[in-house]
Amino acid sequence: MPPPRKSEAPAFIRSTADFARHVGLARTTVSRVLNGQPGLKQKTIDRVQKALAETGFTPNAHALHLKGKRTSMIGICVEDLATPPALRKLAMLQRVLRARGFSSLIEVCTPGAGRDVVRHFQSLRVEGVVFIGHFLREEIEARIAELNAHGTPHVVVDHFGLRNAHTVALDRAAGMAAVVEHLLDLGHRRFGLLGIGKGPVSRIDRPTGVQAALRGRRLDPATCTVTLDHLHERKNDFDFGRRLAASFVALPDRPTAFLGLNDEIAIGAQRGFQEAGLRVPRDLSVTGFNNQDICQMTSPTLTTVDQGIEATVEAAAELLLAQLGKPLPARPVVRTIVPRLVLGESTGPVRG
Amino acid sequence: MPPPRKSEAPAFIRSTADFARHVGLARTTVSRVLNGQPGLKQKTIDRVQKALAETGFTPNAHALHLKGKRTSMIGICVEDLATPPALRKLAMLQRVLRARGFSSLIEVCTPGAGRDVVRHFQSLRVEGVVFIGHFLREEIEARIAELNAHGTPHVVVDHFGLRNAHTVALDRAAGMAAVVEHLLDLGHRRFGLLGIGKGPVSRIDRPTGVQAALRGRRLDPATCTVTLDHLHERKNDFDFGRRLAASFVALPDRPTAFLGLNDEIAIGAQRGFQEAGLRVPRDLSVTGFNNQDICQMTSPTLTTVDQGIEATVEAAAELLLAQLGKPLPARPVVRTIVPRLVLGESTGPVRG
């Protein structure tokens, strides 16, 4: 029965004043018990604790914070709550922060909304802000400058190359290099790129890794790689991969190995090839990226790359919390996480 | 460069007092601009706005709340941040609440932690609490009683049958009934249950729906359904489904249709059957539950049930926010969401 019937003392206990009245003690005394201060009779302590348990009264955190108590809140600004890896990072970060006594205030940060989100966090006097994902460069750099100006720690997860930002980012280049080397070892020499651009964006982006691995074997990336991304509307999903596969099927001198930007595209491509009567990995190899659960559920299972989300999130939390209390570090800290190749059944030796 | 160099006025502007000093106005005047009160010269307003934009100063929300301003915070208590549907609900709820001007405070609520989580929410004076998932009955009922005692609105998503709880729950029985009827129409008469118990737990639980559909065709659930769950450690995942399939393969008089508790189990089972040389849906049919993205990525695609997460979350938000300001409703409101059958390629006519 939602409406509280039993009206003992005040119907609602809202403050220590109400509560002290309810227990029959002075506000000061209640406050002392609440804060575990010495010099109180056990009997008094018990009386307060009992009433506390009965009424479920909790001191107003906002008043506490005004008096100088830490807020123990961290603002988390995510690009997007739709992609599985982002969601996993968020969930894991919440867990890690919780374990260290912080609560998480989570907001989605669409382009243009960054200002409001960060100001909202600031107004709540969060102790730090985490950005997860990829943002508009100028917008997020402005937000970070603001945070710095207020002495609020921050860390950016994923978005690499931001000026003055403490960053934890996945070395996707290393991941792709591992994939390409694995395929080179299997004899592959022509690679279809599914959603992966040819021009490198930064030293840790996928194309950089592909090219580095090829050049390491004295192969020319320009002739060894093929992309048909331009033929389809880019969606980075299952259907995009499937359509790409269909286009590749018709291509003369088709590559023997296909590198997906992510698992969805790779699985779509695998499906597309199978529908065209090709067998994976007998006729061609396919690889994904992210090591989502689905990789184990397809036939064949997918060779992919594990992001090491746990390491990423741990590093981010550590980097953020290390800044607490101390003066902010003079120059940005950038940490790179090296992902791990996960072998599945979708890659095999090239057949003459 | 993180450490702020330019020291114009105070190094850090922390309060309206600091800020007013910085702009060269009285605190009162600044406060008026901040709150859009009338009777101010445009020039003054502009001056304050400009300084506001430059410094990024935000009034302390905790002080505002002390003065009576609404916190606009909602506490969300999730059972678990690991299962995809729970994560999707959470993400969608955050979005819906955000759109209505509320920020979300998210905590995972493991058994025994409910008390601390809810008290934490209360101490921050959240305007409402949402529970997502399944909890220990006594624990969550105690928490809800506490919330009621404080006049804090709540809503429970998923956990059906709690005393005095406002609830939005999926009618899984209706979903399963739709699945079974679809299979009955295809001629199936023997059903393998994968992770679905035989005894109904409540009127909206899966077994209830299975039995209702069978009885509707004058069939006896006891003889029409088979479960082998007891043979394997229950994990509700891909491998559990796969192992169940292996056990069913060896069974004489094997069912022709298999109902998975969720998509993972169903996909695992499908894979298990295929590995044993059986073809889906030629030799047998398989169905899942939840309509996760993976259902479209398997071969064959999976017949499943869509939870209608959007409707659930909308209903939950509406139910919660309807309580704001008003006195709490005298008796609990329970809303049921009817899920939708999603046909895939994994179900087909039974073959003599």
Add this chain to the structure above:
DNA sequence: CTGAAAGCGCTTACAG
């Protein structure tokens, strides 16, 4: 143990 007081950062009347 109690009680009165100051102060955290804000807003809101109320005089100037």
Add this chain to the structure above:
DNA sequence: CTGAAAGCGCTTACAG
């Protein structure tokens, strides 16, 4: 427009 004051709910000295 300014300035002084009260009060939101708390804690923390400081006298009794």
